[in-house]
Amino acid sequence: xxxxxxxxxxxxxxxxxxxxxxxxxxxxxxxxxxxxxxxxxxxxxxxxxxxxxxxxxxxxxxxxxxxxxxxxxxxxxxxxxxxxxxxxxxxxxxxxxxxxxxxxxxxxxxxxxxxxxxxxxxxxxxxxxxxxxxxxxxxxxxxxxxxxxxxxxxxxxxxxxxxxxxxxxxxxxxxxxxxxxxxxxxxxxxxxxxxxxxxxxxxxxxxxxxxxxxxxxxxxxxxxxxxxxxxxxxxxxxxxxxxxxxxxxxxxxxxxxxxxxxxxxxxxxxxxxxxxxxxxxxxxxxxxxxxxxxxxxxxxxxxxxxxxxxxxxxxxxxxxxxxxxxxxxxxxxxxxxxxxxxxxxxxxxxxxxxxxxxxxxxxxxxxxxxxxxxxxxxxxxxxxxxxxxxxxxxxxxxxxxxxxxxxxxxxxxxxxxxxxxxxxxxxxxxxxxxxxxx
Ligand code: MN
Numbered sequence: 013x014x015x016x017x018x019x020x021x022x023x024x025x026x027x028x029x030x031x032x033x034x035x036x037x038x039x040x041x042x043x044x045x046x047x048x049x050x051x052x053x054x055x056x057x058x059x060x061x062x063x064x065x066x067x068x069x070x071x072x073x074x075x076x077x078x079x080x081x082x083x084x085x086x087x088x089x090x091x092x093x094x095x096x097x098x099x100x101x102x103x104x105x106x107x108x109x110x111x112x113x114x115x116x117x118x119x120x121x122x123x124x125x126x127x128x129x130x131x132x133x134x135x136x137x138x139x140x141x142x143x144x145x146x147x148x149x150x151x152x153x154x155x156x157x158x159x160x161x162x163x164x165x166x167x168x169x170x171x172x173x174x175x176x177x178x179x180x181x182x183x184x185x186x187x188x189x190x191x192x193x194x195x196x197x198x199x200x201x202x203x204x205x206x207x208x209x210x211x212x213x214x215x216x217x218x219x220x221x222x223x224x225x226x227x228x229x230x231x232x233x234x235x236x237x238x239x240x241x242x243x244x245x246x247x248x249x250x251x252x253x254x255x256x257x258x259x260x261x262x263x264x265x266x267x268x269x270x271x272x273x274x275x276x277x278x279x280x281x282x283x284x285x286x287x288x289x290x291x292x293x294x295x296x297x298x299x300x301x302x303x304x305x306x307x308x309x310x311x312x313x314x315x316x317x318x319x320x321x322x323x324x325x326x327x328x329x330x331x332x333x334x335x336x337x338x339x340x341x342x343x344x345x346x347x348x349x350x351x352x353x354x355x356x357x358x359x360x361x362x363x364x365x366x367x368x369x370x371x372x373x374x375x376x377x378x379x380x381x382x383x384x385x386x387x388x389x390x391x392x393x394x395x396x397x398x399x400x401x402x403x404x405x406x407x408x409x410x411x412x413x414x415x416x417x418x419x420x421x422x423x424x425x426x427x428x429x430x431x432x433x434x435x436x437x438x439x440x441x442x443x444x445x446x447x448x449x450x
Pocket of ligand 1: 150151222224256379381382
């Protein structure tokens, strides 16, 4: 894993013209996967691959018999309603399919005549959650987020002593995970108002976002058999954008001693497209630890992880209020950061999650945890951006926000770019807050 090959060549050109549009997230070097169908239709969902502003319909493509061998098997698996079967096949099959797709979508490819009829415009598509997610685990891998949050509760000792040794995580809930476009009602929950002597059931007053990446497990591991850190990435299919909506007032009252519960499980929003680890290969960067921090225990350490275990993925959060929407204004950017600042890598999350023998299954989802960078403008949650609600954000149109209000939409974007490599992107992860049910 992590190797560069012909599919990453920035000079590649596709016969799909929109793959060359300036700023596109989906050039030929990306080839991310989603589950989709035509909007408002009764069609079955099936796998698709983004190319420019189009989707290559994997079910239609499989019927053309365009590929042979391992790529044909992977294409058939990708034609199913969700991507679990493709995810289960493992990195050799994913790579064979990527290479076959890359060659078939290139200018001059003999496959053009057959595949041209298998394209569906993204503009007429709707997306499903890309996999049947059996289990969802949310990590806490940003030391900057953990420190910012800890400081609000323990100014003198913000970071708990286990943080630099363990990739902290908890088991979340899969049933309420939705895909971009998700709208959800402001949750109600038990909260303890400041100065109150007893809690009451109220609509959440401190509704927040968490800027995260989602990590989809590919091949699983048998119960009882840990995945060594050196093999961990072979079990990862790819990454997407994730908003882990959080009700801070509910969380503050309920979280001790077992952690968040109803403050997190009312909605989680994913971007539809999963960018494979192979597509991200040009954007690997060294995993760096300050020299005076504890170095990872041997089961969380490998030469490959040190050399290229982190990923430089640019991330941005925009907030669009109803007033902005009515005025035809795009959302205001409230955060920009990079995944490279995470304290623990994807490989370390997999190795740690399985070290006790816990079995992962194809389609399982990890959240990275809120991905705050080292400075406040790189913070991935309102609780940090407003310092616990004390400093409201001033938006460009004169509005202010401390927490999310009804009608607010949050748009997460992610992309990778650098000289000498093709820019690739994740598309959007959009979610909207509806009023609490009465
Ligand atoms: Mn989270």
